[in-house]
Amino acid sequence: MENEKKKETSVLSKILTGVLSVVIAFGLWLYVVTVVSPESEDTFYNIPIILQNEGELEKRGLMITNDELPTVSLRLSGNRTDLQKLNNSNISVYVDLSKYDNNALEYTVVFPGDVPNNAITTLKRTPDKIKLKVETKASKTLKLQTVYNGNPAEGFNVDKENAQYDYETFLVEGPKRVVDMIASIRVGVDLKDRKETMENTQLPYSLVDASGQKVDSDQIRVYGIPEDEEQEPVELEGTVNLLQLRIAKIKKIKVAVTIIPGGGATEKNSEILIQPKDITVSGTEEAINKLGDVLTVGEINLSEYPTDTQVKLPLQLPEGVVCESGETEILVDLRFPNLLTKALNINKIVPVNVPAGMQAEVVARVIEIRFRGPKDLISSLNASDVEVTVDFTGAQPGSETRQVTIKLTDKYAAVGAVGTYTVSTTVKAGG
Secondary structure, three states: HHHHHHHHHHHHHHHHHHHHHHHHHHHHHHHHHHOOOOOOEEEEEEEEEEEEEHHHHHHOEEEEEEOOOOOOEEEEEEOHHHHOOOOOOOOEEEEEEHHHHOOOEEEEEEEEOOOOHHHHEEEEEEEOEOOOEEEEEEEEEEEEEEEEOOEEEOEEEHHHHHHHOOEEEEEEEEEHHHHHHEEEEEEEEEEEOOOOOOOEEEEEEEOOOOOOOOOOOOOOEEEEOOOOOOOOOOOOOEEEEEEEOOOEEEEEEEEEEEOOOOOOOOOOOOEEEEEOOEEEEEEEEHHHHHOEEEEEEEEEEEHHHHEEEEEEEOOOOOOOEEEOOOOEEEEEEEOOEEEEEEEEEEOOOEEEHHHHHOOOOOOOOEEEEEEEEEEHHHOOHHHHEEEEEEEEOOOEEEEEEEEEEEEEEEHHHOOOOOOOOOOEEEEOOOO
C-alpha cells in the first residue's frame, strides 16, 4: 500500500510540473511577443482620406469631382501592443489641397495620440500618392420653368401666370462641362381633375438640357436665391415649395342694377344700358355657387339725374371671388328720350306739423324746382299744379335747413321733381 501511494504522489507531481512548465512557457512567449519582439507587422485596409484646404481649390476656380474619394492601405510594423491600438478608423490620412499642381498628391499619416508616430514604421503605402479628379468649377443662374400636366376639373381655371414659389431664381454650381449642358430648371405640376388651390406643396425639380433631357450629376449643387439680396442662397435638397397656385371655378354671370323710379322717369319710359352686360368671375366652388347667375352691383335713383348721363358703379365682389374679365366698375348709361324737363318758380311754401307754442317761418320766398315727365304733360304743367310743404315735426327754436316735400295733382302723376330741394327755416317760441 505504501508503495502505491508513493507511485500516485509521483504521478501527480509530474502532472503539476508539466502544467507549470506550460504556463511558464506561455508567459515567456507572451513576453517575447509583446516586449522583447517589437517588430510585429499588420496591414490596415480602406483608410479614408481627409481633405485639407479645399477652399484653396475654390479660389483657383477648381473642384474635386470624384464620385468617391480614394482610400489608403498601410503595411505597418512596430510593437505589437501599439499595433493592437490601431484600426482603419483611428488612423488619419491627410491630403493638403493647397499643394495641388495637376499631379498626384502626397499624403500624411497620423496615428492616434496614445501611439507615438516614431513607434510605428510604415512598410508599404497603397497607393503611394493620391490621385484626385479635379475640374474647372462653373455656375449659372436660372429662372424656374413650370410644366403643367393634365387639366383641372371641367369649369375650373388655373392662374398659371401668378404661381408663387419660395424661390423664382436659382443658382446651379458644379463642373463646367456639366453646368454648360444645363439649359433650365423645371418643375412639373399635376393638374388632372383638380378643383382646389394648391398651397405649400413640395415639388421635385429637374435640371434639363436644351432638348429637354434631364441632366443628372451628383456633382451639381442647386441653391435658391432669396428676393432679399442681403440673404445668402439656400442649398436645396431636390424640391421647391409651391407656395400657391390658384385653382378656381370660373363662371359667366349677368350684371344687374336696381332702378328706383323718380323725377317722372321709370325703367319703362327711360333707356338704361348696362356695360358690360355680363362678367366672368372665379372663386372657390362654394363661393361661385353662392353667387348665383346674376350680380346686382348697386342702385340708381332716377330722380337724381335730370339729363342723359353715365353713372359709374364700383364692382364689388364677395371675398374670395375675382373678376377674371378684368372689370373694376360697371357703366350705366341713362337716357330719357321720351321725357322733357321744365323749371318752375314756386312762391308758395307751406309749413306743416308745427309744434304747439311754436312759430315757423320759411326764409326763402321763392324756390325753383325742375320737373320731368312726358312731353304732353310737362308742357301744360304750371305752378298752381304744385304743392310744396316743409315738415316741422319735432322742431326746436333756432335756424335750420329743411328738405321740402313736393306733391303734384293727380293729373300729373307721371311727372316728378328732379333732385332734392331744401330751404332755410327759423323756429321761434310763441304762438
